[in-house]
Amino acid sequence: MTSTRVWQGHDLGTRTVSYTERDAILYALAVGAGADRLDLVYERDLRVLPTFALTLAQWAPDALGTLGAFDVTTAVHGQQRLTVKGPLERAGELVTSARVTDVWDKGSAAVFDVRVDCDRFTATWSIFAPGAGGFGGARGPSAPSRPDRPADHRLTVPTHSRQAALYRLLGDRHAMHIDPEAAKAAGLPRPFLHGLCTLAAALLPLADTLGAHPADLAELEARFAAPVFPGDPLALHGWTGDDTGARFEASAGDGRSVLTGGHARFAPAAPTREETPDA
Numbered sequence: 001m002t003s004t005r006v007w008q009g010h011d012l013g014t015r016t017v018s019y020t021e022r023d024a025i026l027y028a029l030a031v032g033a034g035a036d037r038l039d040l041v042y043e044r045d046l047r048v049l050p051t052f053a054l055t056l057a058q059w060a061p062d063a064l065g066t067l068g069a070f071d072v073t074t075a076v077h078g079q080q081r082l083t084v085k086g087p088l089e090r091a092g093e094l095v096t097s098a099r100v101t102d103v104w105d106k107g108s109a110a111v112f113d114v115r116v117d118c119d120r121f122t123a124t125w126s127i128f129a130p131g132a133g134g135f136g137g138a139r140g141p142s143a144p145s146r147p148d149r150p151a152d153h154r155l156t157v158p159t160h161s162r163q164a165a166l167y168r169l170l171g172d173r174h175a176m177h178i179d180p181e182a183a184k185a186a187g188l189p190r191p192f193l194h195g196l197c198t199l200a201a202a203l204l205p206l207a208d209t210l211g212a213h214p215a216d217l218a219e220l221e222a223r224f225a226a227p228v229f230p231g232d233p234l235a236l237h238g239w240t241g242d243d244t245g246a247r248f249e250a251s252a253g254d255g256r257s258v259l260t261g262g263h264a265r266f267a268p269a270a271p272t273r274e275e276t277p278d279a
């Protein structure tokens with residue numbers, strides 16, 4: 001069997017991905033934007049959510065699984081980071097390049113960090129792969145810390161029973177999100193929500209509460225600490241601090257922490273060349 005450590009630094013190549021206004025609107029609907037959010041769901045007023053880029057770049061962690069680095073039937077998305085460098089056009093093409101930046105040895109599991117670079121964003125997926133650890137590597141980062149004071153904001157994040165079935169059509173077709181047998185094979189009682197769908201759903205009420213526009217997201221990170229089942233409402237706690245954003249966590253109705261170590265910063269992006277007056 002190939003040692004897990006050989007994937008460290010592996011170049012996953014470059015792909016050009018394209019999308020239309022329709023894709024961007026479907027994405028906004030899938031992560032919970034209401035029909036009254038004309039700025040997210042109506043061509044006339046459309047602003048594209050930066051997290052939509054993550055569905056377009058999902059090919060990168062998927063490619064690593066296809067190459068055999070980990071067992072795709074049991075690996076789950078563990079953490080996500082995103083740095084936005086510029087706004088997404090209403091439709092377009094993105095040239096994305098990906099490589100494995102780190103492989104951490106958690107003993108019984110490995111965590112693969114897959115970084116995607118593009119002129120509009122840099123993003124890192126951490127894939128938690130049970131059974132792939134124990135190869136003598138560094139343990140890597142531990143659990144994120146939580147603020148030791150009461151939250152400044154307490155919000156509800158609704159999720160919908162059809163949400164995973166809809167969200168998967170945007171690009172992440174892993175069977176565990178739709179097929180009860182595949183979910184059982186991954187150790188869960190029923191299909192569960194994509195981590196990136198949960199995260200994007202949480203950002204909508206968080207941005208509203210902070211008085212920010214969700215399309216002005218500049219930085220994002222969070223750990224997927226436990227599975228979310230479609231239809232379960234989440235309780236989100238937010239802590240505001242020095243920057244134009246917040247730290248946040250979310251828990252399910254039964255008290256399980258499902259998002260930990262969350263941080264989102266919102267800042268209007270610099271206009272693109274075409275949008276700059278007199279450019």
Ligand SMILES: C/C=C/C(=O)SCCNC(=O)CCNC(=O)[C@H](O)C(C)(C)COP(=O)(O)OP(=O)(O)OC[C@H]1O[C@@H](n2cnc3c(N)ncnc32)[C@H](O)[C@@H]1OP(=O)(O)O
Pocket residue numbers: 075076077078079106111126128139140141142143174192193194195196223224225226227228
């Ligand atoms: C292809 C799939 C796409 C998807 O979207 S899947 C859906 C979204 N993801 C999920 O629903 C996953 C939810 N998270 C979980 O269920 C759990 O979370 C895990 C099963 C991933 C891990 O739980 P456990 O096996 O109990 O881990 P531990 O014993 O608490 O920690 C072992 C080490 O692993 C680190 N770790 C724990 N959770 C994560 C994570 N989510 N991402 C990255 N690392 C993680 C810890 O810190 C620690 O390491 P240290 O001892 O060095 O601190």
